[in-house]
Amino acid sequence: MVLLWSLFSVQAQVGTPNRSDGVSTSLSGDLIIFHAGSLSVPMKEIAAAFTNENPGVNVMLEAAGSVECARKITELKKPCDIMASADYTIIDKLLIPKFADWNIRFASNEMAIVFTEKSRRSNEINQENWYQIMLDQNIQIGRADPNSDPCGYRAVLVSKLAEKYYKKSTLANQLLIKNKNNIRPKETDLIALLETGNVDYIFLYRSVAEQHHLNYILLPDEINLKNPAYFALYQSVSTEINGKTPNEKITQKGEPMVYGITIPKEAPNKLVATAFVKYLLTQDKGMEIMELLGQPSVVPSATESFDNIPEELKPFALEIKR
Structure with missing residues (x-):
C-alpha cells in the first residue's frame, strides 16, 4: 500500500x-x-x-x-x-x-567527541574530562577543515563554547592548534584516520558516529550546537571562513x-x-x-x-x- x-x-x-x-x-x-x-x-x-x-x-x-x-x-x-x-x-x-x-x-x-576502543585513554574519557584527555600530548586529535566543511567550523565553535562552559581560559586555542596535520577536507575523511589508529579522537556529528558504529561522548547542550533554547549562547561565538571570492571572508556564528x-x-x-x-x-x-x-x-x-x-x-x- x-x-x-x-x-x-x-x-x-x-x-x-x-x-x-x-x-x-x-x-x-x-x-x-x-x-x-x-x-x-x-x-x-x-x-x-x-x-x-x-x-x-x-x-x-x-x-x-x-x-x-x-x-x-x-x-x-x-x-x-x-x-x-x-x-x-x-x-x-x-x-x-x-x-x-x-x-x-x-x-x-549535534556535535560529539568520537573515538574507538583502540583510542588511547578511551576507558577514562567522559563528559567532564574529554578536553583534558584531548590535550594530552600523547593523544592525537582530528577535525575537518573549516573552509571546506561545516563540521570543521563547528569544531571551532564547539571549542569556544567549551571554553565558556568549563571556564577554562585559552582552552579553545589549545584545542585548535593541536595536531593541525590531522585536519581533513570533510568530516567523513576523519573516520579512516580514527579506524586505523592514526588519531584517537575527532570532532564529528553524532549521526555519523552512529551510522559507522563508533563510540562517542555526548556534549552538554550548552556546547553541542543542538538545542534551539541556547541560540543566544551559540551566537556568542564565531569564526571566519572563506567567502564567495578568494579575498572574501564570512563570519560564521554559532547556531543550532x-x-x-x-x-x-x-x-x-x-x-x-x-x-x-x-x-x-x-x-x-x-x-x-x-x-x-x-x-x-x-x-x-x-x-x-x-x-x-x-x-x-x-x-x-x-x-x-x-
Missing part, C-alpha cells in the same frame, strides 16, 4: 501514467546530487528507495564538505540538480540569490545545527530533482530514513525564501510572518 501511494504521488506530480506492474516510467535521466559527507549513508539509502520506484532515474551522488559543494556550483560551474548542505546557511550565503532561489531546512544533528536543501537555478534535470526532493522530505519516505539514521526531521521549518519555493514543495516549509 505504501509503495502504491508513493507511486500515485509521483504520477500526480508529473501527470503521466505508470506501467501496469506499478513501477513509474514517468521520470528518467541522470540526477546529480552534491551533498555533505555526513549525509552519505542516508542519501545512499534514500536514492536506492527512490530509484526502486523510478528505475529510469540514475542518481549520481557526490559527497564533499558543504562549502566545497557550493563552490563546485559557484566557481567550477559543475552541473548539479540538488545540493544538500550540513548547514542551511551555506546555501543562503553562497548560493542565494545568484545560483539558487530557495532553501528548505530539513534535518538536525540544521541541514538545508535546494535545487540550483541551472539544474539540468529539474523535474526529477523536484520529485526527489519531495520524496526526501516526505515523512514516511526520505525523512523516515533520515530519522532511523540519527538525523531528526525539522520539516516543516520557516524559511526566508518561502515565496520562491516550487508550489509542490511548499508544504514542506513555513512562511516567515513579517
